[in-house]
Amino acid sequence: MKKTLSIAPMMDWTDRHCRAFLRLVCPSCVLYTEMVTTPAILLGKTPERYLGFSALEQPVILQLGGEDPEAMARAAQVARDYGYTGLNLNCGCPSPRVQKGRFGACLMQTPALVRELMDALASSGLPVSVKHRLGLDRQEDYASLARFVETVSAGACQHFIVHARNAWLKGLNPAANREVPPLRWDWAAQLKQTYPHLRIELNGGLRTVDQVLGQLPGVDGVMLGRAAYHQPLLLAEIELALGRRATLPTPAELLCALEDYAGPWGETLPAPRLTRHLHGLYYGTSGAKAWRRYLGTARPTESAWAFLQRSRHWQEAEMVASSPSRWSHERCR
Structure with missing residues (x-):
């Protein structure tokens, strides 16, 4: 096995x-x-x-x-x-x-x-x-x-x-x-x-x-x-x-996938119920502190899907300046 x-x-x-x-x-x-x-x-x-x-x-x-x-x-x-x-x-x-x-x-x-x-x-x-x-x-x-x-x-x-x-x-x-x-x-x-x-x-x-x-x-x-x-x-x-995958996922790719997960929940999934689990997403990167600060802006009245949509603008503002070529590759299509 x-x-x-x-x-x-x-x-x-x-x-x-x-x-x-x-x-x-x-x-x-x-x-x-x-x-x-x-x-x-x-x-x-x-x-x-x-x-x-x-x-x-x-x-x-x-x-x-x-x-x-x-x-x-x-x-x-x-x-x-x-x-x-x-x-x-x-x-x-x-x-x-x-x-x-x-x-x-x-x-x-x-x-x-x-x-x-x-x-x-x-x-x-x-x-x-x-x-x-x-x-x-x-x-x-x-x-x-x-x-x-x-x-x-x-x-x-x-x-x-x-x-x-x-x-x-x-x-x-x-x-x-x-x-x-x-x-x-x-x-x-x-x-x-x-x-x-x-x-x-x-x-x-x-x-x-x-x-x-x-x-x-x-x-x-x-x-x-x-x-x-x-x-x-x-x-x-x-x-x-362990040879179970060929490449590593990027934080931006994972956030895109989370949008697909959060979408069907609509307003029934408040942003903080999901975002409290995302503090380590940028662990070990230069954007980690900024990401954790941004997570603090999640409002109880905001849906998780809306927050993830909003996070695209954060990613662009925080990440594109340091690595524009990587951003163009990572952003949701």
Whole structure:
């Protein structure tokens, strides 16, 4: 099976508009939703708010959070009917709110329950995966991680996405949990060696093309999170390095494609709901600061399509002076 490049589920970030933008950047990427809890699906009055997505995003996988196998099975059926291509269980989030619900990272304390939850998800007929940490708090023991994977894989789940840090349930907030616990990429590769029949993907701390290329031979895929969000064209650079595309997209080309995406939404998509995901579009270029300032002009009463139309004038004013030949090539036709 081809090694995968995927974009991590990120709460409050990877909504449907973010995913549509990242799909335009990276056609070969596997996309994941934000975590959606089973009560939000089963008890909410508007499941479309949590589950809606566009055909552009496919393949897109729904990440679920919960601790009740029966509810998980019901939510999985709803997700299947919505057209998702797979389901993922969150066993990595350490936030206090998630801990209060007894799911997320604290599920690693009960691998037998995780197996039940994965079997419940698999009852939908969709492919399933689990995203988990190396361990909890300061328990830094590969053998415990291996026992977790072995127990869960005795059921339906054969796909593990390894966030290669521990989750500290006390003493660190979610942001610090992504930085303070030490990275151990080698543990993911070791899992692949221990269980070669399982699909093992690596997540956590990958920020450069060289890091991705260096880790990919030892695992079945890599998942990028905040680096992909803040530097979206990094995804295209990885695709190029993997031979999955011939050229890199330009920011102007991506903005043109976003016009096509935003157009059918009309006035129902306010500009800020899309533009909040575009701050990294010009990352690393001389126009990056000016672009971020320009994004601040997006008005809540303005449609995303109208803002993108207006952005053509910004591009011409900011970019043509420094590189007129490039502008003539990049501008929307």
